[in-house]
Amino acid sequence: MSLPMRAVGDLTVSAIGLGCMPMSFPEAIDHRDRSLATIHRALDLGLTFLDTSNIYAPTWDAVGHNERLVAEALRTYTGPADLRSVVVTTKGGITRGEGETWGRDSSPSGLRAACEASLAALDIDVIELYQHHRHDPRFTYREQMRTLRSLMDDGLVRRVGLSNVTAAELVVAVEEVGTPADGGIVSVQNEWSPRFRGEADVLAECTRLGIAFLPWSPLGGSTQAHDIGDRYRDFSDVGAEVGATAQEVILAWLLATSPVMIPIPGATRPATVDSIVRALDVTLSREQIARLDATQPLMESMYPEDQPRSPLG
Numbered sequence: 001m002s003l004p005m006r007a008v009g010d011l012t013v014s015a016i017g018l019g020c021m022p023m024s025f026p027e028a029i030d031h032r033d034r035s036l037a038t039i040h041r042a043l044d045l046g047l048t049f050l051d052t053s054n055i056y057a058p059t060w061d062a063v064g065h066n067e068r069l070v071a072e073a074l075r076t077y078t079g080p081a082d083l084r085s086v087v088v089t090t091k092g093g094i095t096r097g098e099g100e101t102w103g104r105d106s107s108p109s110g111l112r113a114a115c116e117a118s119l120a121a122l123d124i125d126v127i128e129l130y131q132h133h134r135h136d137p138r139f140t141y142r143e144q145m146r147t148l149r150s151l152m153d154d155g156l157v158r159r160v161g162l163s164n165v166t167a168a169e170l171v172v173a174v175e176e177v178g179t180p181a182d183g184g185i186v187s188v189q190n191e192w193s194p195r196f197r198g199e200a201d202v203l204a205e206c207t208r209l210g211i212a213f214l215p216w217s218p219l220g221g222s223t224q225a226h227d228i229g230d231r232y233r234d235f236s237d238v239g240a241e242v243g244a245t246a247q248e249v250i251l252a253w254l255l256a257t258s259p260v261m262i263p264i265p266g267a268t269r270p271a272t273v274d275s276i277v278r279a280l281d282v283t284l285s286r287e288q289i290a291r292l293d294a295t296q297p298l299m300e301s302m303y304p305e306d307q308p309r310s311p312l313g
């Protein structure tokens with residue numbers, strides 16, 4: 001099946017990806033078969049972009065859980081999709097420790113160890129797109145970018161991206177690693193939804209440089225996604241006008257925001273994937289987009305930053 005596609009650097013992927021994180025929430029681990037079926041459904045319907053991370057796991061001692069699940073889904077897939085066109089992106093830089101403590105490690109040895117563990121969990125020799133998950137305040141952002149770049153230089157990863165980045169950090173990253181045109185940063189994954197609009201300058205710069213912008217928690221996150229149309233009535237009102245659900249309208253609105261937008265909604269059920277793919281068929285008028293742009297976000301982040309920002313360097 002052929003869906004609208006968008007660019008991530010030199011790669012072409014479906015214009016909406018699949019966020020795999022909720023499949024590793026504690027409440028989902030008893031539904032492993034359903035999670036595998038969800039990824040298989042996504043592949044069947046033509047989604048070719050899967051987002052995971054080393055830290056997506058039900059407990060601290062199960063780091064790599066989601067990456068192993070994605071690897072299993074690809075290994076057991078028997079449907080019509082050509083798996084050579086499927087891009088799996090993972091992330092490193094956040095740590096989980098005993099007692100469910102969360103930390104950061106973008107030291108040269110720490111990020112390399114995380115990347116090597118991701119290669120093993122995904123059961124691959126090279127990661128197509130490796131995203132720096134969050135900054136580590138012990139190092140300047142420039143130092144962290146050099147470390148990220150070294151993973152590419154040493155052949156562990158083919159492309160690199162950023163996550164949870166400010167406009168000022170993006171400038172440093174582009175200075176240090178480059179743009180998509182010169183084999184540098186190909187993606188930015190920041191929070192963006194009706195609930196939380198990120199820094200507009202980051203999206204503007206991604207659009208200008210052709211860096212894919214992957215809005216995370218695009219439906220407001222797992223706790224709000226199902227009833228987000230009740231919280232932001234304009235999305236359900238527009239949905240009634242175009243014959244779509246509020247969630248489908250949100251995804252269509254994000255796609256209309258910039259040609260570099262590639263939403264990565266999370267899902268744990270095959271039927272959710274069906275709706276995600278339907279969103280690719282929703283067309284919004286200029287007037288509807290303007291109305292949705294004007295909705296007021298809560299600006300309450302799903303996963304607020306808990307560390308001081310790194311010096312830029």
Ligand SMILES: NC(=O)c1ccc[n+]([C@@H]2O[C@H](COP(=O)([O-])OP(=O)(O)OC[C@H]3O[C@@H](n4cnc5c(N)ncnc54)[C@H](OP(=O)(O)O)[C@@H]3O)[C@@H](O)[C@H]2O)c1
Nearest residue numbers: 019021216217218219220221225247265266268269272275
């Ligand atoms: N870089 C970062 O720091 C960061 C942080 C958070 C998330 N992420 C990434 O972003 C992805 C998405 O974020 P998220 O999972 O937190 O939040 P989300 O995509 O806003 O919400 C996920 C929930 O939305 C529901 N859903 C998805 N599509 C739907 C549709 N068309 N209609 C109705 N419900 C729908 C799913 O339901 P069901 O479970 O019922 O299928 C799922 O529970 C994650 O999976 C992860 O890959 C990255």
